[in-house]
Amino acid sequence: MAFPTNLIQSDDFAESGVILGLHPSSDRSFDIRLQRQDTGTTWRAIQVWQGNSYNGAFQYRDLLPNDHLRRDYRARHEKSGYTAGAWTATVSGGPTLLSAGDAPQVPVSGQRMTLPIYLSTAATLAIRSQTGTSTGAVLKVVRFGAANFPPASTNSGWTYSEGLLQPTQGVGGDDYEGTLILPKGVTVRAARIRGKKLAAGGQCEMILRTVSNGSTIADIVTLSLTTINAAFQTKASSTFTPQAVGDNVWYGHLSLVSTGATQTYFMFLELDYSMPSYDKAL
Numbered sequence: 001m002a003f004p005t006n007l008i009q010s011d012d013f014a015e016s017g018v019i020l021g022l023h024p025s026s027d028r029s030f031d032i033r034l035q036r037q038d039t040g041t042t043w044r045a046i047q048v049w050q051g052n053s054y055n056g057a058f059q060y061r062d063l064l065p066n067d068h069l070r071r072d073y074r075a076r077h078e079k080s081g082y083t084a085g086a087w088t089a090t091v092s093g094g095p096t097l098l099s100a101g102d103a104p105q106v107p108v109s110g111q112r113m114t115l116p117i118y119l120s121t122a123a124t125l126a127i128r129s130q131t132g133t134s135t136g137a138v139l140k141v142v143r144f145g146a147a148n149f150p151p152a153s154t155n156s157g158w159t160y161s162e163g164l165l166q167p168t169q170g171v172g173g174d175d176y177e178g179t180l181i182l183p184k185g186v187t188v189r190a191a192r193i194r195g196k197k198l199a200a201g202g203q204c205e206m207i208l209r210t211v212s213n214g215s216t217i218a219d220i221v222t223l224s225l226t227t228i229n230a231a232f233q234t235k236a237s238s239t240f241t242p243q244a245v246g247d248n249v250w251y252g253h254l255s256l257v258s259t260g261a262t263q264t265y266f267m268f269l270e271l272d273y274s275m276p277s278y279d280k281a282l
Contacts, residue, residue: 015098022075031051033078074089149266166258184246188271188272189242206224
């Protein structure tokens with residue numbers, strides 16, 4: 001009798017269920033109680049691990065029929081003589097066919113993640129607790145260099161060299177303006193400029209502004225170098241009020257003044273901003 005060229009495991013014999021990853025506390029003497037809630041039912045314990053019976057992170061296979069129904073899970077630490085710990089946030093999942101061996105273990109905070117995360121095109125990676133009761137933010141820094149600020153008038157003069165902007169030499173000053181491209185929905189939380197001025201009469205000042213409806217101008221913060229120093233310095237605002245980016249236009253108005261041959265230099269404007277999720281592009 002001839003044998004088939006390929007053998008495929010039947011679903012009737014393959015194990016199905018939910019694989020849970022558990023990350024116990026550093027004190028291994030506490031018990032772990034795991035509970036499951038089927039849809040529309042009450043919580044019930046499905047497994048209890050005695051203290052010192054586990055070592056580090058591990059996985060548990062909850063074997064279930066492959067019925068595609070969602071189950072909820074939670075766990076907590078317990079120990080005689082101690083008040084039981086708080087339940088973890090609820091995690092949910094439905095049974096699937098299980099392969100042999102452990103699934104890739106997702107690490108908790110403070111550990112490197114060594115496996116890819118796949119999201120559907122409609123999904124958003126949000127920074128918050130699983131229950132949504134607490135939120136976090138993705139913090140980023142964006143920098144706008146000297147070349148982002150062209151002269152505001154044809155009467156202005158400038159020199160752009162080696163990433164630095166210098167005004168026209170001589171008494172008087174020049175103004176420069178540049179639009180700041182920021183993702184809609186982020187919140188700007190801090191602003192800094194970097195440059196240097198070499199004389200008391202010099203000036204390096206940036207006014208951060210927004211424009212709404214094409215005409216309503218609002219000053220957000222003014223940053224000005226006040227120290228005479230041959231070295232470059234960074235000036236940050238200590239009174240910056242976080243501002244959300246909406247349909248308004250953000251731009252920087254830069255004023256530079258040199259005194260004779262004594263130059264003033266502008267290097268960059270930096271903005272710190274936060275994102276509620278990873279759906280922002282910048």
